[in-house]
Amino acid sequence: MKKPVLRVQDLTVTFNSVTGNVFHRQERRNRAVDGISFELFAGETLGVVGESASGKSTLARAILGLIKPNRGRVMWLGENLTELDEESMRQRRKELQIVFQDPVASLDPRMTAGDIIAEPLWNFYPNMDRLQVDERTRGMMKMVGLLPNQINRYPHEFSSGQCQRIGIARALVLNPRLLICDEPVSALDVSIQAQVVNLLKDLQKKLGLALIFIAHDLSVVRHISDRVMVIYMGQAMEVSCKESLYRKPLHPYTNALIKSVPLPDPKLAAEARRENWLTGDMPSPFDRPRGCTFHDRCPYRVKRCEADVPALRKMEEGDWVACHRAEDLDLSIEEE
Numbered sequence: 001m002k003k004p005v006l007r008v009q010d011l012t013v014t015f016n017s018v019t020g021n022v023f024h025r026q027e028r029r030n031r032a033v034d035g036i037s038f039e040l041f042a043g044e045t046l047g048v049v050g051e052s053a054s055g056k057s058t059l060a061r062a063i064l065g066l067i068k069p070n071r072g073r074v075m076w077l078g079e080n081l082t083e084l085d086e087e088s089m090r091q092r093r094k095e096l097q098i099v100f101q102d103p104v105a106s107l108d109p110r111m112t113a114g115d116i117i118a119e120p121l122w123n124f125y126p127n128m129d130r131l132q133v134d135e136r137t138r139g140m141m142k143m144v145g146l147l148p149n150q151i152n153r154y155p156h157e158f159s160s161g162q163c164q165r166i167g168i169a170r171a172l173v174l175n176p177r178l179l180i181c182d183e184p185v186s187a188l189d190v191s192i193q194a195q196v197v198n199l200l201k202d203l204q205k206k207l208g209l210a211l212i213f214i215a216h217d218l219s220v221v222r223h224i225s226d227r228v229m230v231i232y233m234g235q236a237m238e239v240s241c242k243e244s245l246y247r248k249p250l251h252p253y254t255n256a257l258i259k260s261v262p263l264p265d266p267k268l269a270a271e272a273r274r275e276n277w278l279t280g281d282m283p284s285p286f287d288r289p290r291g292c293t294f295h296d297r298c299p300y301r302v303k304r305c306e307a308d309v310p311a312l313r314k315m316e317e318g319d320w321v322a323c324h325r326a327e328d329l330d331l332s333i334e335e336e
Contacts, residue, residue, distance in 0.1 A: 004039035005210050006063070006178060011036045011072035013055075013062050013234075017286065030285040032058040033069070034234035037312070042177070045204065045211040047225030047242075049218055049257065051282055055234035056214045057101075060180045063212075064096055065089045076178075094124055097171040101183040103164035107155040114151035117141065117169045124174060140169040145199060161192035165199070172203065179204075180212045185220060197224050219261045222246060230254045233285065233293045236312050240319035248332045250321035252298045255331040292324070300325055 013033040019026050032055045040046050048056050061067040063074050065081055074081040081092060100106040107116055118137045121128055138148040144165040155163055164184060171179060181200065185193040201224055204211050215221050221228055228245050230238045230253060238251040249255045256278040280297045283289055289296050295305040304324050312322040323329075 002041060005042050005077055006040040007073075007075040008039075008063060009037050009073045009075065011059070011062055011074065012070050013058050013067055014070045028286040031288075032234050032285065033062060035072070036229075036231065036234070036236050037072075038229055038236070038239060040178075040210050040212065042210050043204070043208050044227070045213055045225045047221035047228040048212060048214045048231065049216065049221050049228060050231040051216060053282060053285070054231050056216075056231065057182050058234075059231070060098065060182050060212065060214060064093070064098060064180065094174045095177045096180075097174065097176040097178070098180045098182060099164070099167050099171050099184045102187055103160050103167055103184075104155060106167055107163055109155050112152050112154055113141070113146070113158070113166050114138075116155075116166055117173055120170060120174050136173060137169075140173050143172075143203070144169045145195075159192075161188055161196065164188065164196055168196075168199070168203070172207070175207070176209070178210045178212070180214070182214045183216065184213075186215065186217070193220060194223075200224060217261065218246075218257050230257065233282065233288065235293060236320070236322060237294065238319070238321045238323075239312070240321075244317060244319055246333060248330075250315065250319060250326050250329075250331070251294075251323045252300050252329070252331065253294050255333075256297075258333055292322075300329055 011033055012031065012035055015030045015032055017028045017030065019028060036059060038046065048059065050056055058067060062069045069082060072082070076092065076096065081089065084092065114134070114137050117140055118133050121133050121136060138151060141148050141151065146162060146165055146169070155166070158166065185196050188196060197220065200211065200213070203209065213221060213224050222242065225242050227239065227241050229236055230251065232253050238245070238249065238254045240250065245254065246258065249258060260278050278297065283293070283296065291307045292298070292301070292305045292310050295301040298305065302325065308324065310322045310324050312320050314320050315326065
């Protein structure tokens, strides 16, 4: 039986906030990631989708050890990363890399493209021959669609799409086995988004990467993911294979996200706006509703939703959902 390379179990990250004054102080807690569990296999892409402030980036940083979780385990090739000391975790980071959201802000403007891409090599292999580093750097530039003769240019001399390619090359120069992409195309033009997504798909196939692709747009995730995890207020609402999720979502929140995707046809877009699939705002993370966290925005809620927290459970089709009414609802999507 195929074993996962990454297993996340009951991962929880809590931030504390103190309000008030010296005479009356109140500590409030924000569970940014609240008991998330999933598995990821070699060569597989898991899309992670949710609105802003749903905990996607916090989840990514907790997996990589950039944020220490309050509870849970991150098992990488059978080893619990949450129990490693600083130096041991540093060595594992050769295998675990991230591509950030803002392609320009994530690059040091004082360094050339070549220096940016080569920096991880110098950090982990300080005795590496300079010619080898230069050869590896130029090879990575070519692999991500950049010209090797651009090696001495600075970030301001590149477009935002090219800057993201530099970030991808930097992340891959150490030959990692897991790549986390934290909304890597949200700051790019639509046409450039497609190019970067296709590049990531090609690189994954060529290098055998396990990939976590984070986005707030389900239409972007659809083209790259094998499975999709939808999270809301730090909790997993649904984990489904791509085909079934876009054909018949199991959770009302997933259904609302799919129907909120902008449509190119003006008539269909106007009709979608009238139906207003996703109403209201996400509650304050410091004042979570009781029961299902989505119940105050859900058109299908019943009394039980307001009192009982739904557990993430496996359905007959093999997909997972956290909804009391999953068996009762037919949320099938008609393809336009």
